[in-house]
Amino acid sequence: MQSLDNQPSPRVEFFSGLGWITLGSAIVYGSWTMDRLENLNINPYTAPGLVPGVLGAVIALCGSIMAVRAARVGTSGSDRTAVTRAPIFNWRVALSIALCLGFALGLVGRGAPFWAAAAIFLFLHVFLFSEFGERRGQRRLWRGILVALAVSAGASFAITMIFQEFFLVRLP
Amino acid sequence: MEGLVALARSLVTFLHFWPIVLTLGSTLVGIMIGCMPGLSATLGIALLTTLTIKMPPNDAILILISAYIGAIYGGSRTAILLNIPGTAANAAACLDGYALARQGQAGRAMGIATTGSVTGSLFGVVCLALFTPLLGEVALAFGAFEFFWLAVFGVMMSGQVTGEDALKGWIMGFVGLFVALVGQDGIHAHNRFTFDINDLAGGFSLIPMLVGAFGFAEVLTAMKDKMAPPALRAFDSVLPRFGDVLRYWKTVLRSGVIGVYVGILPGVGEDMAAWASYAAARRASKESEQFGKGSVEGLMAAETGDNASIPGAIIPALALAIPGSAPAAVLLAAMIIHGVRPGPLLMVEQPQFVYDVVAMCTLATLGMLFFGLFLIRPMLLVLRIPRTIIMPIIFVLCVVGSYAIAQRLFDVWTMIGFGVAGFFLRQLGYHMAPLVLGMVLGDILDKSLRRGLVLSDGSLEPFFTRPICLVLWLVIAASILWQIPPIKEAAGRAAGALARLTGVRDREARPRG
Numbered sequence: 142m143q144s145l146d147n148q149p150s151p152r153v154e155f156f157s158g159l160g161w162i163t164l165g166s167a168i169v170y171g172s173w174t175m176d177r178l179e180n181l182n183i184n185p186y187t188a189p190g191l192v193p194g195v196l197g198a199v200i201a202l203c204g205s206i207m208a209v210r211a212a213r214v215g216t217s218g219s220d221r222t223a224v225t226r227a228p229i230f231n232w233r234v235a236l237s238i239a240l241c242l243g244f245a246l247g248l249v250g251r252g253a254p255f256w257a258a259a260a261i262f263l264f265l266h267v268f269l270f271s272e273f274g275e276r277r278g279q280r281r282l283w284r285g286i287l288v289a290l291a292v293s294a295g296a297s298f299a300i301t302m303i304f305q306e307f308f309l310v311r312l313p
Numbered sequence: 314m315e316g317l318v319a320l321a322r323s324l325v326t327f328l329h330f331w332p333i334v335l336t337l338g339s340t341l342v343g344i345m346i347g348c349m350p351g352l353s354a355t356l357g358i359a360l361l362t363t364l365t366i367k368m369p370p371n372d373a374i375l376i377l378i379s380a381y382i383g384a385i386y387g388g389s390r391t392a393i394l395l396n397i398p399g400t401a402a403n404a405a406a407c408l409d410g411y412a413l414a415r416q417g418q419a420g421r422a423m424g425i426a427t428t429g430s431v432t433g434s435l436f437g438v439v440c441l442a443l444f445t446p447l448l449g450e451v452a453l454a455f456g457a458f459e460f461f462w463l464a465v466f467g468v469m470m471s472g473q474v475t476g477e478d479a480l481k482g483w484i485m486g487f488v489g490l491f492v493a494l495v496g497q498d499g500i501h502a503h504n505r506f507t508f509d510i511n512d513l514a515g516g517f518s519l520i521p522m523l524v525g526a527f528g529f530a531e532v533l534t535a536m537k538d539k540m541a542p543p544a545l546r547a548f549d550s551v552l553p554r555f556g557d558v559l560r561y562w563k564t565v566l567r568s569g570v571i572g573v574y575v576g577i578l579p580g581v582g583e584d585m586a587a588w589a590s591y592a593a594a595r596r597a598s599k600e601s602e603q604f605g606k607g608s609v610e611g612l613m614a615a616e617t618g619d620n621a622s623i624p625g626a627i628i629p630a631l632a633l634a635i636p637g638s639a640p641a642a643v644l645l646a647a648m649i650i651h652g653v654r655p656g657p658l659l660m661v662e663q664p665q666f667v668y669d670v671v672a673m674c675t676l677a678t679l680g681m682l683f684f685g686l687f688l689i690r691p692m693l694l695v696l697r698i699p700r701t702i703i704m705p706i707i708f709v710l711c712v713v714g715s716y717a718i719a720q721r722l723f724d725v726w727t728m729i730g731f732g733v734a735g736f737f738l739r740q741l742g743y744h745m746a747p748l749v750l751g752m753v754l755g756d757i758l759d760k761s762l763r764r765g766l767v768l769s770d771g772s773l774e775p776f777f778t779r780p781i782c783l784v785l786w787l788v789i790a791a792s793i794l795w796q797i798p799p800i801k802e803a804a805g806r807a808a809g810a811l812a813r814l815t816g817v818r819d820r821e822a823r824p825r826g
Contacts, residue, residue: 186766189503192759196491203484229740237536250722266705310717
């Protein structure tokens with residue numbers, strides 16, 4: 142379920158529109174300069190760049206509409222900038238992305254056994270978020286370590302066994 | 314008659330120990346996924362697709378369908394108890410379900426939701442059995458021109474009805490269509506937008522993209538804000554009262570029809586089915602003032618509608634290879650991975666499979682009834698697990714799931730990329746469902762447009778004049794025009810004037826007493 146209570150400001154919408162225009166234009170350029178395979182004598186209507194080019198143009202068009210709409214809302218004074226919005230990005234997201242990237246790009250497939258990589262990631266994620274994210278007292282530090290250890294050991298063992306032994310799926 | 318025999322054969326095939334165990338297990342998993350706000354049916358099916366990749370096709374698809382039905386049903390539990398819809402499809406159930414819970418009737422509300430879900434699902438299953446062969450027969454006459462418009466229609470409808478801003482939905486749909494075109498093209502095997510990266514030649518795999526957009530993005534969304542496990546209030550018996558069911562049989566039937574119809578529409582999905590059923594029930598009800606304040610009829614309509622739309626969404630997925638919803642898109646991809654070829658030729662090549670799916674849906678519905686009546690309390694314990702524990706485990710599953718399909722680390726990177734992008738897009742108010750539809754329909758759109766142009770020698774006329782094409786593009790054009798504020802306002806004024814005019818005529822025609 143996605144929460145859309147936190148609608149972005151016209152300024153953000155305007156720059157999003159510019160972003161879509163840039164992406165759409167880049168796609169159109171890439172499609173236009175794509176090999177049309179004329180040397181293979183193909184039907185020109187089956188050129189590989191045709192459909193991506195059309196889609197790029199449509200994305201750029203939609204981006205333009207979004208940018209114009211946001212600009213009009215912004216100048217009309219009926220925008221929603223007065224409403225306090227939660228930031229899109231905070232330290233919790235940054236920490237979670239860092240841990241997830243560290244696990245998926247740094248540990249997985251680099252020689253470490255999957256169960257060990259998963260256990261390290263789970264321990265760090267559960268411990269850091271439950272201790273510092275929830276701002277618990279010092280007295281519960283050891284409890285937090287024990288919970289994180291139990292979760293990481295149990296979950297990494299269960300996932301490895303279920304996927305590898307029961308469903309015969311190869312793990313990274 | 315032939316169809317009935319095939320259906321009986323399918324039912325007999327699945328009425329054995331192992332399929333029943335698989336159905337019950339996966340329906341339970343689905344209900345628990347649905348119960349947990351943040352975990353969607355789409356993510357559940359995508360993860361289970363990777364888990365079942367080595368299983369026989371019928372077992373794997375049975376698991377996925379059971380989880381799909383279970384997840385949509387499971388979301389109503391949190392909608393009723395916590396006012397938080399477990400999946401987007403259960404948002405309409407919050408209105409009256411939570412109001413009933415606040416009046417001390419949470420158990421009754423869950424019983425009503427169970428009854429509505431089971432009835433809606435069974436109604437949808439009947440429609441699935443009846444309409445899939447019919448639609449398949451009609452679809453045999455479809456050509457490249459019709460499939461092109463169907464693909465555009467799916468993306469446009471999904472974009473329009475998902476979220477508050479149709480423009481953002483359409484952008485996501487078109488981006489999804491474009492992403493599906495990265496890699497070798499389907500006609501000349503020419504590399505498109507691969508930037509000489511070998512792994513990109515095969516394109517982005519659908520399941521890792523979905524796992525990223527729905528799974529990793531959701532993990533980040535859940536971790537963004539601190540949230541304590543919810544406190545569940547005690548509730549009364551969940552056994553449904555037959556009086557509630559019999560009293561609102563018209564509502565159940567109407568919601569079933571609406572649910573199946575909305576489900577069949579490409580890309581529209583279960584949430585819209587629930588809202589449309591709810592709105593129709595409110596309009597027709599004699600006690601419409603009770604809606605939103607704890608109306609049994611409102612809750613019944615919402616839950617019947619969303620569950621009826623599940624088999625409804627599977628109908629076009631089987632007959633046209635065009636899914637009716639985001640979870641059905643994943644189901645479609647899973648069927649293709651398991652060697653099934655959905656589309657107009659399915660009824661010619663594998664007719665038994667359609668009836669197998671009907672039997673699977675029936676079993677899953679019975680599984681849902683079983684858990685809904687007898688095992689609600691233990692299932693709700695899952696809500697007590699803190700997010701700080703469940704979300705990193707989900708991420709590990711996302712990594713394993715992305716890797717399991719083709720044993721490529723590139724797929725894990727794809728999942729990460731789409732997850733991070735999906736998180737920021739969600740924060741900016743973009744929904745993922747149109748993106749998924751676009752990813753699934755991109756190949757059909759690409760091939761259909763180019764083949765159509767070859768057939769017509771570059772003329773666009775057949776795209777606009779063939780009967781089915783005409784209907785589709787007119788609906789698409791109307792939906793675009795409807796989003797233009799002056800036109801929308803003018804249409805609203807015209808509708809108001811018409812309503813006033815008919816009101817005056819009604820009053821004049823009524824005898825004065």
